[in-house]
Amino acid sequence: MLKNIQNTHTLSADKNALTISNSNDRNRSVSRFGKLGLLAAAVMAASAPAHVQSAEFLDGLAEINFLALQNYQAIQAKDGAFRPADEEQSSGFGRMRLNLQFKFHINEYITADVDIAEEPNDFGNNGDRDFSFHQDFAGIEFELLGLSGMASDDSNLTLRLGNIGAAPFNFKGFQDGADNQGNALIGNGITDYATAENGAQLSYSKSLSNGPIRAYNIAAHMTTSSFGEAFQEDRGFNYRLEGTLEFAGGFKASMKLFQANQGDQLRFDGNGVASLAGLTTTNYRFGDGENYNFSASASSERDTHVGIMPGLEQSIMQLNLAYQPNADTSVIFMIGQSSDDYTFADADGNAVAGVTYLGDANGAADLTGTTFDSSTVIKGESSVDYWNIEAQHYIIPGKFYLAARYQEAENTSDLIAQIDNKVERIQLAAGYWFNDKTLLKFEYVDQDEGVNSGGQIGTGFDGFTSEISVKF
Numbered sequence: 001m002l003k004n005i006q007n008t009h010t011l012s013a014d015k016n017a018l019t020i021s022n023s024n025d026r027n028r029s030v031s032r033f034g035k036l037g038l039l040a041a042a043v044m045a046a047s048a049p050a051h052v053q054s055a056e057f058l059d060g061l062a063e064i065n066f067l068a069l070q071n072y073q074a075i076q077a078k079d080g081a082f083r084p085a086d087e088e089q090s091s092g093f094g095r096m097r098l099n100l101q102f103k104f105h106i107n108e109y110i111t112a113d114v115d116i117a118e119e120p121n122d123f124g125n126n127g128d129r130d131f132s133f134h135q136d137f138a139g140i141e142f143e144l145l146g147l148s149g150m151a152s153d154d155s156n157l158t159l160r161l162g163n164i165g166a167a168p169f170n171f172k173g174f175q176d177g178a179d180n181q182g183n184a185l186i187g188n189g190i191t192d193y194a195t196a197e198n199g200a201q202l203s204y205s206k207s208l209s210n211g212p213i214r215a216y217n218i219a220a221h222m223t224t225s226s227f228g229e230a231f232q233e234d235r236g237f238n239y240r241l242e243g244t245l246e247f248a249g250g251f252k253a254s255m256k257l258f259q260a261n262q263g264d265q266l267r268f269d270g271n272g273v274a275s276l277a278g279l280t281t282t283n284y285r286f287g288d289g290e291n292y293n294f295s296a297s298a299s300s301e302r303d304t305h306v307g308i309m310p311g312l313e314q315s316i317m318q319l320n321l322a323y324q325p326n327a328d329t330s331v332i333f334m335i336g337q338s339s340d341d342y343t344f345a346d347a348d349g350n351a352v353a354g355v356t357y358l359g360d361a362n363g364a365a366d367l368t369g370t371t372f373d374s375s376t377v378i379k380g381e382s383s384v385d386y387w388n389i390e391a392q393h394y395i396i397p398g399k400f401y402l403a404a405r406y407q408e409a410e411n412t413s414d415l416i417a418q419i420d421n422k423v424e425r426i427q428l429a430a431g432y433w434f435n436d437k438t439l440l441k442f443e444y445v446d447q448d449e450g451v452n453s454g455g456q457i458g459t460g461f462d463g464f465t466s467e468i469s470v471k472f
Contacts (some may be wrong), residue, residue: 004455005299008153009180009211013367017186024043037042042338046362054101054103054183055472056166059287060105061104061105062102062103062104062106063102064100064101064102064103065099065101065102065166065471065472066099066100066101066471066472067098067099067100067178067179067469067470067471068097068099068178068469068470069096069097069098069177069178069180069467069468069469069470070093070094070097070467070468070469071092071094071186071291071465071466071468072091072092072093072465072466073092073094073292073463073464073465073466074091074464075091075292075293075294075445075461075464075465076088076089076461076462076463077294077457077458077460078087078448078457078459078461078462079459080458080459081457081459081461082356082357082358082371082458083284083294083296083371083458084296085245085295085296086294086295086296086297086457086461088293089294089295093119095120096118097117097118097119097120097177097178097297098117098118098177098178099116099117099136099176099177099178099179100115100116100117101113101114101116101179102114102115106140108146108197109142109143109146109147109151110140110142110143110147111139112138112139112140112141113137113138114137115135115136115137115138116133116134116135116136116355117133117134117136117177117178118132118133118134118177118187119136119176119177119178123224127222134178136177137163137196138162139161139162139163140160140161140162140343141158141159141160141161142158142160142192142372143156143157143158144157144158145157149217149416150167154206154207154208154209155204155205155207156204156205156223157202157203158202158203158204158205159200159201159202160200160201160202160203161199161200162198163196163197163198163227163382164196164198164200164201164221164223165194165195165196165302166193166194166196166197166238166240166258166272166282166283166284167192167193167194167195168193168256168258168316168317168318168336168338169192169194169256169269169318169320169334170242170244170252170254170256170322171252171254171320171322171332172322172332173235174188174192175187175188175341178471179471180291180441180467180469181439181469183430184390184392184401184403184431184439184441185390185403185427185429185441185443186291186292186427186429186443186445186465186466186467187290187291187304187427187445187465188290188305189305189388189405189407189425190304190305190306190386190407190423190425190447190455191305191306191336191338191384191386191388191409192305193284193286193338195227195283195284196283197225197227197283198223198224198227198228198229198261199222199223199224199238200221200222200223200327201219201220201221202219202220202221203205203218203219203220204217204218204219205217209281211248212247212248213245213246213247213248214248215245215246216243216244216245216246217242217243217244218242218243218244219240219242220239220240220241220242221239221240222237222238223237223238224237224238224280225238225260225262225280225282225283226283227283230280231356232265232279232280234264234265234282235262235265235277236260236261236262236263236264237261238258238259238261238282238284239259239260239261240256240257241252241256241257241259242257243255247321250323250326251321251323252320252321252323253319253320253321254320255317255318255320256292256317256318256320257315257316257317258284258314258315258316258317259314259315260282260311260312260314261315262279262280262281262282262311262312262314263313263341266279266377268405269417272349272378272379273347273349273376273378274342274376274378275337276310276367276376276377277375280313281310281311281312282312282314283311284310284311284314285303285307285309285310285311285340286305286306286311286355290302290304290305290466291465292304292445292461292465303356303456303457304455304456304457304461305456306354306386306454306455306456307354307355307356307454307455308344308353308354308382308411308454309338309339309342309383309384310340310342310343310344310355310382311340312340312341312377313340314338314339314340315339315340315342316336316337316338317332317334317336317337317338318334318336318337319336320332320333320334321333321334327394327397328393328394328397328401329391329392329393330391330392330393331390331391332388332389332390332391333387333389334389334458335386335387335388336381336386336387337384337385337386338384338386339381339383339384340381341380341381342377342379342380342382343377343379343380343381343382343413343414343416344357344374344377345361345374345376345377346358346363346365346374347362347363347364347376348362348364348365349376349378350364350365351380351413351415351416352365352374352451352452353411353413353416353421353451353453354374354411354453354454354456355373355374355454355456355457356371356372356373356374356456356458357371357372357374358370358371358458378415380413380414380415381413382411382413382414382415382416383411384409384411384412384413385409385415386407386408386409387407388406388407388408389405389406390403390404390405390407391403391404398433399432399433400430400431400432400433401430402428402429402430403427403428403429403430403431404416404426404427404428405425405426405427406424406425406426407423407424408422408423408424409422409423409424409453410422410453411452411453411454413454414447416452416454417452418452419450419452420450420451420452420453421452421453421454422448422450423447423448423449423450423453423454423455424447424448425445425446425448426445426446427443427445428444429441429442429443429444430442430443437470437471437472438468438469438470439452439467439468439469440467440468440469441466441469442464442465442466443464443465443466444462444463444464445461445462445463445464445465446460446461446462447460447461447462448460453470
């Protein structure tokens with residue numbers, strides 16, 4: 001359900017067509033209403049030697065891609081994890097992940113897309129019982145300049161209705177089910193606040209032929225804070241505003257601002273405690289798409305990222321910088337801050353560092369108790385400061401690469417002790433392309449979680465994991 005298909009309209013060159021390189025590097029062909037060739041040179045992700053062509057039907061009016069992924073992991077939680085069973089896991093294969101992506105060119109200026117997927121770590125799949133396909137992401141896009149008779153070779157104005165991708169990052173691959181070939185590493189970041197919801201997005205892109213700035217994009221969206229339908233009383237909207245600049249020489253920068261307004265749904269009791277039961281919260285409060293799995297969790301859980309904020313009056317501000325000096329090397333740096341007006345709490349109204357915590361039989365905080373997921377909040381700001389740097393370099397151009405990512409997130413919430421409050425992760429990976437459709441990835445990952453960090457494993461985890469994927 002939580003998808004990041006963010007249409008920032010940064011374009012990349014395919015063999016015979018232009019394709020959108022979204023925040024998760026999901027490549028979707030666009031109507032040929034403009035050449036936009038300068039934008040093609042600004043693509044950051046060097047993770048694929050060549051984009052796989054979609055199969056075309058009905059004289060190019062319909063396109064289809066099939067994606068499949070199998071993973072194998074040998075990962076253990078560290079001593080003192082919330083769930084002791086995670087400390088002694090067997091290595092083994094994960095469930096197969098599958099995506100079937102369609103795109104329809106209604107006419108030269110209107111396109112529709114739908115991604116049908118079966119993902120074990122998505123949609124709350126009832127553990128391992130529910131093997132079924134779901135609508136994963138869908139929408140209709142209208143290129144307004146073309147529809148109004150003002151089509152341009154160097155600019156477009158696009159209105160998207162349907163599922164809207166929401167993520168504060170740019171320029172890097174995002175892993176979503178079997179769609180992993182735009183991500184040089186395995187899984188996503190501890191603060192990749194990514195999702196998709198229902199709403200509307202307006203985006204304007206412009207390419208320039210001269211000067212230090214070669215292209216820019218501005219975009220805004222408004223969504224209902226749900227991938228389904230949510231019409232209950234006092235449910236607010238989520239908003240995003242972003243701007244992106246692409247410079248000559250391979251440098252890019254973007255700033256993104258998010259704001260959610262869901263807090264009016266809360267009903268506080270006499271002790272100042274409110275339940276989250278039945279409320280709509282921001283889907284991007286946690287993140288999406290991690291492919292590290294733990295035996296004590298349902299396969300639909302996402303418990304390797306930071307779970308600090310309830311996602312009610314959540315705001316995010318993030319700066320993204322990227323540099324690609326050549327086709328084989330890329331570096332990306334991200335720094336951000338996210339906060340909420342509310343803090344997770346136990347049943348007695350005591351603030352807890354994150355959604356997962358240790359408690360007693362009544363759900364009160366207790367370091368010797370069992371594991372609970374908080375379903376109540378109190379007033380008080382929760383917040384996280386974070387930064388992330390990742391790099392990729394092809395040792396053999398188009399064939400073999402090395403990649404690394406370091407991330408740090410600090411729980412700066414007002415009601416949480418400001419000691420031992422960081423999550424840190426390092427990922428070291430290698431990738432090998434057997435051909436332009438088949439990618440093998442191998443990775444070592446090590447995550448450390450302080451007791452006040454909001455990490456959901458409890459102490460962290462480490463180990464090795466791998467994926468082999470096909471896209472055709």
